[in-house]
Amino acid sequence: MFEIIARDAAGRLGRLKTPHGDVLTPTLMPVYNPNIPMIPAKELEQEFKIQILITNAYIIYRTPELRERAKQGVHKLIGFQRAIMTDSGAYQAWIYKKELDVTNRTIIQFEEVLEPDIATILDVFTETNDYNIARDGVERTIKAAEECIALREKEKILWAAPIQGGQFLDLLKYCAKKLSVLDFDIHPLGTLAPSLQNYNYKQVTETLLVTKQHIPPSRPLHGFSIGHPIFFALAVAVGVDLFDSSAYALFARDNRYLTVNGTLKFANLEEFPCVCPVCSKFSPSDLREVDRLQREYLLAKHNLYATINEIKRIRVAIRENWLWELVQERIRAHPSLLDAFNYILSTYSDFFLKYDPISKKSGFFYSGSESLLRPEVKRYEKKLLENYSPPPKAEILLIFPDLDIRFENSPQFRNWIDQIPNRERIHLCLYSPIFGIIPEELKDIYPLTQHEFLNTYDLQLNLHAKSVFQKYIQKNQLKYSKILIFRPKFYYNTNAQKQDLISHPIDEIIKEKDLELTIVSSIEQLKLNLEKLI
Amino acid sequence: MFEIIARDAAGRLGRLKTPHGDVLTPTLMPVYNPNIPMIPAKELEQEFKIQILITNAYIIYRTPELRERAKQGVHKLIGFQRAIMTDSGAYQAWIYKKELDVTNRTIIQFEEVLEPDIATILDVFTETNDYNIARDGVERTIKAAEECIALREKEKILWAAPIQGGQFLDLLKYCAKKLSVLDFDIHPLGTLAPSLQNYNYKQVTETLLVTKQHIPPSRPLHGFSIGHPIFFALAVAVGVDLFDSSAYALFARDNRYLTVNGTLKFANLEEFPCVCPVCSKFSPSDLREVDRLQREYLLAKHNLYATINEIKRIRVAIRENWLWELVQERIRAHPSLLDAFNYILSTYSDFFLKYDPISKKSGFFYSGSESLLRPEVKRYEKKLLENYSPPPKAEILLIFPDLDIRFENSPQFRNWIDQIPNRERIHLCLYSPIFGIIPEELKDIYPLTQHEFLNTYDLQLNLHAKSVFQKYIQKNQLKYSKILIFRPKFYYNTNAQKQDLISHPIDEIIKEKDLELTIVSSIEQLKLNLEKLI
Secondary structure, three states: OEEEEEEEOOEEEEEEEEOOEEEEEOEEEEEOOOOOOOOOHHHHHHOOOOOEEEEEHHHHHHOHHHHHOHHHOHHHHHOOOOEEEEEOOHHHHHHOOOOOOOOHHHHHHHHHHHOOOEEEOOOOOOOOOOHHHHHHHHHHHHHHHHHHHHHOOOOOOEEEOOEOOOOOHHHHHHHHHHHHOOOOOEEEEOOOHHHHHOOOHHHHHHHHHHHHHHOOOOOOEEEOOOOOHHHHHHHHHOOOOEEEEOHHHHHHHOOEEEEOOEEEEHHHOOOOOOOOHHHHHOOHHHHHHOOHHHHHHHHHHHHHHHHHHHHHHHHHHHHHOOHHHHHHHHHHHOHHHHHHHHHHHHHOHHHHHHHOOOOOOOOEEOOOHHHHHOHHHHHHHHHHHHOOOOOOOOOEEEEEEHHHHOOOOOHHHHHHHHHOOOHHHEEEEEEEOOOEEEEHHHOOOOOOOOEEOOOOOOHHHHHHHHHHHHHHHHHHHHHOOEEEEEOOOEEEOOOOOEEEOOOOOHHHHHHOOOOOEEEEOOHHHHHHHHHHHO | OEEEEEEEOOEEEEEEEEOOEEEEEOEEEEEOOOOOOOOOHHHHHHOOOOOEEEEEHHHHHHOHHHHHHHHHOHHHHHOOOOEEEEEOOHHHHHHOOOOOOOOHHHHHHHHHHHOOOEEEOOOOOOOOOOHHHHHHHHHHHHHHHHHHHHHOOOOOOEEEOOEOOOOOHHHHHHHHHHHHOOOOOEEEEOOOHHHHHOOOHHHHHHHHHHHHHHOOOOOOEEEOOOOOHHHHHHHHHOOOOEEEEOHHHHHHHOOEEEEOOEEEEHHHOOOOOOOOHHHHHOOHHHHHHOOHHHHHHHHHHHHHHHHHHHHHHHHHHHHHOOHHHHHHHHHHHOHHHHHHHHHHHHHOHHHHHHHOOOOOOOOEEOOOHHHHHOHHHHHHHHHHHHOOOOOOOOOEEEEEEHHHHOOOOOHHHHHHHHHOOOHHHEEEEEEEOOOEEEEHHHOOOOOOOOEEOOOOOOHHHHHHHHHHHHHHHHHHHHHOOEEEEEOOOEEEOOOOOEEEOOOOOHHHHHHOOOOOEEEEOOHHHHHHHHHHHO
16 A cells, blocks of 8 residues: 655655555645635646645535535545545644534544545644643544544545644654554644744654654655645655645745745745746746736745655655755755754664665765764764674774775775785774774775765864774774874875875874874885884 | 846846846856757747857857858847857867867957857966966967957947966966956856866865956856856855856756756656756656657756756845855755855955845854854954944943843843843843854844854854854953853743753853853842842
């Protein structure tokens, strides 16, 4: 039912099979309001090639002329031939701050009449600072899920059971565990809207991650209400498979223009920073000349294109394994995204180690100190410091800066390595700004030679490299009789051009007073030293 | 002739008036090869709304059937009614590693026949590590420019004189100064292609900046050969007004798919990460089914859309003053861009102080330690440490963390400020992670209250804040009899929610042993202390 095609970070590219065709995930389900659709369902299907949309069973139920037509099934009612998910009204209960006039049973039975591809139980929104109220919401949600299983009859429908608990991580965990053992197909995480409105990406990301940790990996995770593309890449990196957006329509109604870097005011625009079919055809002044409804329609179309664009980019990134690289760019769109990244990657390091692929099609790009938190770096550190021993005959630890040596065509490296006597007694290691120290036998592990970094190092990078080095030495110092450091004055860059080595974290080791180090700065000196030692 | 409409960073939005209409800058001039145009000129004009393209006078001259039609003028020859720039063949001389079979005089006279809107002298490409060869190229370029002035007759044509000098900054400066006093309208910077091919963005950015420093601000700067959108934002931030792209076509021929984050191989794509009119209509498998020429044509169209998209985004960013924010994202697309940013911003701080607007329409977003190099931060630091004195009656320096106080609705702040006796003897300052220390009288200076930062601070941020604070104290310590620090346990965030203050750079001052500080952690304590002192 849900097949995983490719993985990157804790995200995956998947295929969700539904009675109305396969849905490629991650995907965005446009919210379709059956009373006031901004973009007709036919256009969503044909022009936008939308594979799944989400509409609302409660709204259909509450609208007499729509309820009457429910027996046709929701696909006919809306005029959409691909997959449809129905929501249940929990969000409406929160928005209008009142108990709904329908029960979970009514909604479920009504959804069975509508026969969408995915139906949702009537869960309880848990936006509250009060733990007890949230716990009560969770319990009621679990009861609704149990009731659903007892009630439902149509086998074709996939059922979604939202995880509730709001800001309380232990409640989310509890709810996720309880619902995981029940027969459901999809788990939305509910109650995200309030934190999203406050740019509280740290909380949103953490609750998504905790939910993801406690639901079966075979069930897609739906980040309910996440409709702004600014957050998609990070959300997918923690495991979200489905998004839904009413933002494309609501923002349009408010004359707001969506971009992946943030929202712009239509009123301020003198040109559109976009080349989607709408923005390629019309200018802001064109849109000022049409009537309000037509303008809203066109803005909604642009907003939807901008939203879908990011989804497509993310799917390509997963296939090609540059999702973290995309995330590193996206988190610059707002400092609270960078905050969320830093917090999540430091707090849930093991989570990412579990999911992130150990080998990738694309290189690792360093983008600032946050890159040191990535699973590729942590995994290697763990391997080096917990599971690695130097070769048995290694006596002399010889450290090269990785700048020079990581390129097989480095003239210095080639000349020297070919001439070395008693090779097995010398343990050659690279000192790397990102990975600290790389024993030569490990250098083919991803991404030790597949990464791009800076030529100018920052303080944090230097401290990091030194700390890994120190831990390595602490663990392995008895193995070595001597530590030799090759700190050349120049090196050969990726284009085989000779370049001065102005500063490299290796200088940080050299400053180290507690270690007995011999430092050499030319291949000649190095040879002399080795001859004496061997 | 060139009117500046808006500014941001060292970039500007401008209007270049030509005989064939106004050109909004920054802009991209698609390279139009009159022998093998990938996209017909008519489509460039009508579908892409291209306001200016660049073609090559030397190629037209060398092609008998085109040379014959030169008298029609280049607009008729190509079939394009908007502005046209002609290049001169200097690039071809470099590509084919030979002297051209035409002279500067021939090309100039031929360009006068073609009558483009902008014509280029036959300059000398200076890709060399040999200073003398580069100097010779510069002298020959200057001579070619002088010859152009003596020769040219048609007044309507704008003339472009490329700055040469290659990697040698003093030669660039010399060439720019020499050409600046001659009657030219536009200055391209030549010889960028080799460094661009090597991802040597540091060198490209520095040579652009040095050129910009030494040409008149009233003349547009053209970054010759910069055609990949990955670099546009940073290039505009240092002052580039015009780009030209053959990349859109060359990459298409090579089955490469341009995106603003980098180049993808068409062969690897299962879907297009884009919503331009081409990618909205066709899928990669559609393109695999058409013939090679049609595929190249469609890929070229996508590539051009992707390129133009970034230009549009940049123009909107300049108008709304978030160009640095865009640059902060873009430099994550490759570590050499981040390197270039760090180097340029640290080395040429005064350059940016000169151009960057002192007040902006958008807030300052912190995106990592590189943000500390931005002119907004440097300008404030300069003001604070060089041109500011505390109020004459100030005796007691009282420091608040800015988290709490910068929001006018902060309950703590409001309660306390209303009750304070002898207000003028107390000098209230905010301790800010980014700006170090903000005296209350200065707090309305941009971007002291218009910035978004992190809730989790990094080492570099802490060190930076502390260093500004220390410099401030060093300069002003005799003014104060007492330093009081308010280090609360909680504060009120932007949503007026109470939040624990877990860590703030203010803790760094507290650790400071050399200063006599009184630290208080509640408003009550603060009041008691102030009562004693006043």
